[in-house]
Amino acid sequence: MERTSPAGDAAEGTGTPAVRRWGSIDPLLPAPGFTHGVTPGSAAAHCGARLVVAGPGGQVRAAGRCEHWTGAPGSLDVSWGAARRFQLTALVADQQVADGLDRLLSLWRDHLADVPATAGEDTAAVVNWPSRDADGVAALLRHGLAPLEVLAARTTPRAAPAEVPAAIPDGLPPCPGGSRIRQAGPADIETVARLGVEIIRWDSRFGTVNERTDTLAAMRTEVAGLLSEPDPWTWIAGRDDTGAVGMLSAQRPPAAGWITPMTGRVPAAYLMLMFVAPDERGTGVGAALVRHFHREIARAGVAVTLLHHELLNPLSAPFWNRHGYRPLWTAWQATPASAVR
Numbered sequence: 117m118e119r120t121s122p123a124g125d126a127a128e129g130t131g132t133p134a135v136r137r138w139g140s141i142d143p144l145l146p147a148p149g150f151t152h153g154v155t156p157g158s159a160a161a162h163c164g165a166r167l168v169v170a171g172p173g174g175q176v177r178a179a180g181r182c183e184h185w186t187g188a189p190g191s192l193d194v195s196w197g198a199a200r201r202f203q204l205t206a207l208v209a210d211q212q213v214a215d216g217l218d219r220l221l222s223l224w225r226d227h228l229a230d231v232p233a234t235a236g237e238d239t240a241a242v243v244n245w246p247s248r249d250a251d252g253v254a255a256l257l258r259h260g261l262a263p264l265e266v267l268a269a270r271t272t273p274r275a276a277p278a279e280v281p282a283a284i285p286d287g288l289p290p291c292p293g294g295s296r297i298r299q300a301g302p303a304d305i306e307t308v309a310r311l312g313v314e315i316i317r318w319d320s321r322f323g324t325v326n327e328r329t330d331t332l333a334a335m336r337t338e339v340a341g342l343l344s345e346p347d348p349w350t351w352i353a354g355r356d357d358t359g360a361v362g363m364l365s366a367q368r369p370p371a372a373g374w375i376t377p378m379t380g381r382v383p384a385a386y387l388m389l390m391f392v393a394p395d396e397r398g399t400g401v402g403a404a405l406v407r408h409f410h411r412e413i414a415r416a417g418v419a420v421t422l423l424h425h426e427l428l429n430p431l432s433a434p435f436w437n438r439h440g441y442r443p444l445w446t447a448w449q450a451t452p453a454s455a456v457r
């Protein structure tokens with residue numbers, strides 16, 4: 117992703133204080149820069165707008181980079197959010213964060229008002245803001261943005277060697293209710309894709325995710341790619357009588373490179389899909405799948421695992437927190453993009 121830009125040059129002035137603040141509020145954040153505004157799956161172009169807030173002495177107090185992204189029709193990306201996204205990466209110096217961000221968001225709002233496409237219904241304005249940088253929250257709310265999605269992180273605990281098995285015994289740990297966990301393979305594309313679409317259907321209640329007419333086809337393509345890899349990090353929980361009741365699918369660090377700029381820790385893995393059938397929830401199937409995945413994570417030497425969840429999904433935050441995940445970035449959104457105030 118391009119790193120230098122008019123706003124990027126100006127951001128030099130905010131760099132050192134922002135590094136200090138980010139480093140102190142959250143050790144998992146990356147060094148501040150314009151590379152942590154990634155949009156899943158595809159490159160987004162910096163639109164060239166100069167978004168710089170200067171102090172009375174001319175010093176840079178805040179700088180932003182706005183990227184305009186259009187999802188490829190038929191891609192899975194457009195099921196995870198709006199088809200067109202206008203994404204601000206905001207760097208604010210550590211003095212008067214609320215005021216610096218407020219002024220930067222005003223500049224961005226004025227910029228978006230000059231872009232006719234922001235009025236389209238299938239658009240979103242998005243700001244990824246460090247979840248623990250609470251001083252920015254009031255400004256984000258004031259500008260009509262809602263916190264809808266979280267990128268959560270779990271650092272791999274240092275386990276005593278005895279707790280990390282050299283190999284998973286037969287890869288078939290039992291789950292509650294008589295299910296067993298098994299690794300998925302190419303024969304499971306349809307099962308995993310169907311459960312993957314169930315996640316999108318469930319999450320579409322919460323403001324960002326949309327089931328599209330071609331979501332199932334896009335999910336099949338994605339899953340086929342995942343399951344064509346040797347030793348895929350995709351597991352199914354199932355019973356002989358009912359078939360699959362749950363599923364977890366993750367990207368190993370090389371495949372998760374697109375999301376790695378969101379953290380300073382490497383190697384990073386990404387948990388893409390997790391679903392348990394409604395009738396089976398609350399019985400421990402999800403916990404068994406996650407525990408199995410975490411054993412693989414530990415064996416592979418992964419430093420941090422990332423996942424997205426909808427903030428308003430009442431099942432997600434408690435479940436992930438129970439398993440060691442906590443908010444790293446919060447995606448604040450307005451839909452349509454012209455709704456930024």
Ligand SMILES: CC(C)(COP(=O)(O)OP(=O)(O)OC[C@H]1O[C@@H](n2cnc3c(N)ncnc32)[C@H](O)[C@@H]1OP(=O)(O)O)[C@@H](O)C(=O)NCCC(=O)NCCS
Binds near residue numbers: 318393400424
């Ligand atoms: C999140 C999800 C995968 C958890 O799977 P699960 O099999 O229900 O997980 P568990 O049974 O191990 O744990 C669920 C927790 O909720 C509690 N719970 C109780 N009744 C429940 C119910 N009817 N539904 C869901 N959870 C319930 C459980 O007791 C447990 O709490 P605990 O850890 O304090 O014991 C599952 O709810 C799900 O598929 N949700 C819809 C899709 C989704 O949100 N996916 C995650 C996207 S990021």
